[in-house]
Amino acid sequence: MLRDITLGQYYPADSVIHKLDPRVKLSAAMIYIISLFCCKGIAAFFAATVFLITVIKLSKVPFQFMVKGLKAIVVLMLLTAVFNLFLTPGKPLVSFLIFTITEEGLKNAVFMAVRLTYLILGTSVMTLTTTPNGLTDGLEKSLSPLNKIGVPVHVIAMIMSIALRFIPILIEETDKIMKAQMARGADFETGNLIRKVKNMIPLLVPLFVSAFRRADELAMAMEARCYNGGEGRTKMKPLRYQAKDRIAYLILFGYFAAVIVCRIFLPWPA
Amino acid sequence: MGIIKARQLVHEYIRRDEEGNVESIQTALNHIDIDVEPGQFIAILGHNGSGKSTLAKHINALLPPTEGTLWVDGKDVSEEANTLAVRQTAGMVFQNPDNQIIASVVEEDVGFGPENIGVPTEEIWKRVENSLKAVGMLKYRMHSPGRLSGGQKQRVAIAGVMAMEPKCIVLDEPTAMLDPNGRKEVLRAAHELNRKKGVTILLITHYMEEVVDADYVYVMDQGELVLQGTPGEIFSQVDVLKEHRLDVPQMTLLADMLKKAGVPIPAGVMTRAELAEAVLRCAGSMSDMSFHGQ
Numbered sequence: 365m366l367r368d369i370t371l372g373q374y375y376p377a378d379s380v381i382h383k384l385d386p387r388v389k390l391s392a393a394m395i396y397i398i399s400l401f402c403c404k405g406i407a408a409f410f411a412a413t414v415f416l417i418t419v420i421k422l423s424k425v426p427f428q429f430m431v432k433g434l435k436a437i438v439v440l441m442l443l444t445a446v447f448n449l450f451l452t453p454g455k456p457l458v459s460f461l462i463f464t465i466t467e468e469g470l471k472n473a474v475f476m477a478v479r480l481t482y483l484i485l486g487t488s489v490m491t492l493t494t495t496p497n498g499l500t501d502g503l504e505k506s507l508s509p510l511n512k513i514g515v516p517v518h519v520i521a522m523i524m525s526i527a528l529r530f531i532p533i534l535i536e537e538t539d540k541i542m543k544a545q546m547a548r549g550a551d552f553e554t555g556n557l558i559r560k561v562k563n564m565i566p567l568l569v570p571l572f573v574s575a576f577r578r579a580d581e582l583a584m585a586m587e588a589r590c591y592n593g594g595e596g597r598t599k600m601k602p603l604r605y606q607a608k609d610r611i612a613y614l615i616l617f618g619y620f621a622a623v624i625v626c627r628i629f630l631p632w633p634a
Numbered sequence: 635m636g637i638i639k640a641r642q643l644v645h646e647y648i649r650r651d652e653e654g655n656v657e658s659i660q661t662a663l664n665h666i667d668i669d670v671e672p673g674q675f676i677a678i679l680g681h682n683g684s685g686k687s688t689l690a691k692h693i694n695a696l697l698p699p700t701e702g703t704l705w706v707d708g709k710d711v712s713e714e715a716n717t718l719a720v721r722q723t724a725g726m727v728f729q730n731p732d733n734q735i736i737a738s739v740v741e742e743d744v745g746f747g748p749e750n751i752g753v754p755t756e757e758i759w760k761r762v763e764n765s766l767k768a769v770g771m772l773k774y775r776m777h778s779p780g781r782l783s784g785g786q787k788q789r790v791a792i793a794g795v796m797a798m799e800p801k802c803i804v805l806d807e808p809t810a811m812l813d814p815n816g817r818k819e820v821l822r823a824a825h826e827l828n829r830k831k832g833v834t835i836l837l838i839t840h841y842m843e844e845v846v847d848a849d850y851v852y853v854m855d856q857g858e859l860v861l862q863g864t865p866g867e868i869f870s871q872v873d874v875l876k877e878h879r880l881d882v883p884q885m886t887l888l889a890d891m892l893k894k895a896g897v898p899i900p901a902g903v904m905t906r907a908e909l910a911e912a913v914l915r916c917a918g919s920m921s922d923m924s925f926h927g928q
Contacts, residue, residue: 374738374778376776495738495739495742496738497737497738497739497742525737525738526736528738529735529736529737529738532780533732533780578730578732578733581728581730581733581734582733582734582736584691584696584728585726585728585733585734585736586736587696587721588694588696588721588725588726588728589721589725589736589746589747589750589794589795589798590718590721590722590747590750590751590798591746591750592718592750596752597749597750597752598748598749598752598753598754598755598758599749599755600741600742600745600748600749600755600758600759600762601742601745602755
């Protein structure tokens with residue numbers, strides 16, 4: 365179950381998308397999310413679909429791998445779809461008992477589901493094709509103006525990259541503790557929700573203890589290697605925009621313009 | 635002056651209760667004197683709780699001494715202005731390989747140290763390549779540390795320290811969590827750095843087998859230095875070692891038992907080859923004796 369989480373996982377491959385500057389990918393993900401919520405009408409969604417599929421194809425990440433990330437949000441998606449379906453006021457389409465499905469409701473439900481799916485897929489393309497370190501480097505550099513108003517950008521980026529590095533280690537550890545506790549008769553499967561939550565205690569306590577111990581040791585190891593904050597640090601892999609990054613930005617803005625145009629001129633079915 | 639010099643070094647762990655009153659004082663280091671010359675391979679032996687890790691943390695300025703002085707390359711570690719310089723001179727490798735690898739790609743982790751001390755980008759790449767080569771991990775440079783074996787992770791950690799070009803590396807029980815193969819890998823890497831690059835190595839361990847090839851050995855127990863000398867000198871005192879709860883290498887133990895049983899074997903035998911040779915020599919002279927006796 366825990367291993368299905370694709371968020372923050374890197375899929376190594378040799379593709380154009382992998383080689384792009386992380387800042388490009390970060391802004392692409394942002395713009396893509398914004399464009400999804402600007403979408404209105406089939407034409408705009410068609411543009412979003414074409415863009416997403418092209419990027420996925422270019423990234424050489426297997427499609428099944430991306431879909432795995434969707435599993436985690438199936439419940440959320442169903443929930444929003446159901447709410448949209450039944451609770452949107454408008455022209456009634458079908459009506460039974462106290463429920464009424466309206467035309468607008470149906471439209472909203474479908475578009476919302478598509479939006480959420482694309483949102484997850486779009487952001488997973490970014491995380492799957494960028495090393496966690498690249499991602500935080502990109503974030504650090506794009507947010508560095510905030511340093512002037514006292515936001516500790518470097519510290520935040522360092523925290524993020526360490527968190528990402530420790531996700532697989534802590535997942536493995538959870539697995540190990542779970543098995544050890546199960547061997548002693550702990551039960552994580554049966555009972556109602558409250559029981560299940562209670563049963564998690566023998567899992568969470570040792571996990572937290574070991575996480576704190578790890579944090580302590582890691583901090584010491586970092587200090588031993590002369591880490592003392594962002595000042596005076598150099599970069600092994602400094603970020604520099606190249607020709608392909610500029611082209612990527614152009615394509616990105618082209619796509620965004622297309623979505624806006626579709627929204628204004630072809631908003632069917634609005 | 636040696637690269638590491640300690641005079642009357644004391645460290646006390648003070649436990650306080652909630653009001654700040656001293657509850658108990660545990661002396662982890664009790665008036666330690668140590669001298670290490672550049673280029674030596676030093677082993678510090680000790681049982682759990684002997685204070686050996688505390689000593690290691692002093693050498694890297696991670697812990698301040700309570701009393702006494704420790705100089706690393708002529709710099710007093712208790713002065714805060716020296717902290718970074720000391721850490722650059724004496725690198726440190728810890729016990730758990732997972733908790734000291736910071737980046738998610740091997741080469742980025744090796745580059746972490748040089749990045750911190752402000753080495754220019756091109757120079758970082760050069761250093762990363764050289765230090766990965768020195769520990770034999772160059773072909774894993776693009777790998778994720780999670781997929782490496784324990785011994786390989788520990789070698790990456792050593793490379794990470796090497797990339798800062800320290801004069802001295804302190805290895806704090808680097809093999810405690812490894813399998814026998816991983817242990818051999820790490821020790822081989824450490825010895826190679828010592829021989830080829832002239833880096834001073836301080837190996838802290840509780841495995842007696844690992845100190846056999848050291849130049850000089852310090853034995854610690856309960857915060858005190860109880861024995862020091864060359865491995866040969868140390869291992870000739872099997873009874874003293876046992877008193878300090880240290881396991882003697884099997885060959886030394888066997889030699890000692892033979893000696894106590896009346897077989898004339900020299901003290902300080904450490905390896906299988908040495909013991910075999912000694913036993914053969916004895917067997918030769920004994921069979922002569924028995925022959926003449928009849």
